[in-house]
Amino acid sequence: xxxxxxxxGFALTIFGLYGILSQKNMIKxxxxxxxFTTGINIVMVAIGFIRGGTAPILDEAGKEIGKYVDPLPQAxxxxxxVIGLGVTALMLAYVMKLYQDKKSLNINDYKDLKW
Amino acid sequence: MGKKTMxxxxxxxxxxxxxxxxxxxxxxxxxxxVGQYYIDNGVEETGAQNLVTSVVVTYRxxxxxxxxxxxxxxxxVISFFLSFSKNDRxxxxxIRSVTEILTTSTQVxxxxxxxxxxxxxxNGHLTPGGGFQGGAVIASGxxxxxxxxxxxxxxxxxxxxxESTSGIVFVLIGAAGxxxxxxxxxxxxxxxxxxxxxxxxxSAGAIPVIYxxxxxxxxxxxxxxxxxxxxxxxEK
Numbered sequence: 616x617x618x619x620x621x622x623x624g625f626a627l628t629i630f631g632l633y634g635i636l637s638q639k640n641m642i643k644x645x646x647x648x649x650x651f652t653t654g655i656n657i658v659m660v661a662i663g664f665i666r667g668g669t670a671p672i673l674d675e676a677g678k679e680i681g682k683y684v685d686p687l688p689q690a691x692x693x694x695x696x697v698i699g700l701g702v703t704a705l706m707l708a709y710v711m712k713l714y715q716d717k718k719s720l721n722i723n724d725y726k727d728l729k730w
Numbered sequence: 731m732g733k734k735t736m737x738x739x740x741x742x743x744x745x746x747x748x749x750x751x752x753x754x755x756x757x758x759x760x761x762x763x764v765g766q767y768y769i770d771n772g773v774e775e776t777g778a779q780n781l782v783t784s785v786v787v788t789y790r791x792x793x794x795x796x797x798x799x800x801x802x803x804x805x806x807v808i809s810f811f812l813s814f815s816k817n818d819r820x821x822x823x824x825i826r827s828v829t830e831i832l833t834t835s836t837q838v839x840x841x842x843x844x845x846x847x848x849x850x851x852x853n854g855h856l857t858p859g860g861g862f863q864g865g866a867v868i869a870s871g872x873x874x875x876x877x878x879x880x881x882x883x884x885x886x887x888x889x890x891x892x893e894s895t896s897g898i899v900f901v902l903i904g905a906a907g908x909x910x911x912x913x914x915x916x917x918x919x920x921x922x923x924x925x926x927x928x929x930x931x932x933s934a935g936a937i938p939v940i941y942x943x944x945x946x947x948x949x950x951x952x953x954x955x956x957x958x959x960x961x962x963x964x965e966k
């Protein structure tokens with residue numbers, strides 16, 4: 616089971632990088648960044664998995680099983696998700712501003728920083 | 731085509747880098763030292779039943795403070811950036827009329843969504859959830875309000891008040907832990923906030939208080955981002 620999750624995580628990471636590099640539409644590039652972040656988050660959660668463990672909430676139902684997964688990667692991923700959201704929103708704001716300027720979403724139309 | 735080969739090469743290089751990590755991964759049977767410490771002592775030391783919450787708010791509380799700061803920075807940069815040149819743009823946006831189903835269901839659903847968000851962050855130390863999740867749920871209610879009424883405007887005064895007050899209270903609670911007790915910033919052992927009975931809603935010291943203000947702050951920030959995005963599109 617844990618192999619399925621870590622495979623999905625790595626596959627999403629690779630697809631995300633491929634999307635960032637291959638797409639021309641800036642919105643699609645941002646979707647690539649989102650996929651990249653999601654893949655990394657899934658990998659981090661999968662690494663904290665313990666076979667037969669349950670969520671680290673020590674209530675009655677958890678004490679019956681008595682085996683918990685690592686709470687530390689989950690807390691780290693919580694931080695990572697929120698920062699990913701902030702970065703995505705910031706990138707979308709930049710794209711909106713660029714579109715108002717040149718009326719184009721194609722990244723090839725923006726050559727101001729190219730040498 | 732040179733570009734496509736480059737893309738394929740870079741992607742393959744990433745796959746090559748992460749392949750050893752994938753191959754050496756096998757679902758472990760036992761916890762590492764730090765995780766085992768949290769499982770063994772977390773409930774005694776913080777009083778919170780949900781260990782993820784005790785890690786986020788108490789053991790790594792400083793990380794959370796930094797995270798909130800990053801979110802605040804992102805929100806303020808977005809609102810600065812999108813409202814910078816409001817005057818030099820005359821634009822008319824055609825607004826489609828909203829169906830009655832959407833407006834009526836918004837009136838029914840929005841209070842329930844807000845209540846659910848508050849429920850999530852008030853119960854953050856007992857059940858899965860917490861300030862960030864509850865704040866995101868509240869912001870989703872704000873999205874519904876924008877969808878049902880495109881001319882709806884968020885009151886910036888209210889947003890500013892909620893956001894700054896909860897941020898200040900968060901830091902003050904952290905400073906109270908540092909000044910009054912054993913000198914730990916953001917410790918939850920503050921006089922007046924007892925640990926109570928583990929598993930009841932009033933327990934775990936300062937964790938529910940911090941998470942409530944965190945939820946309000948995150949909800950206000952995300953709503954502010956949404957409001958700025960919508961406002962930058964509206965007609966002058």
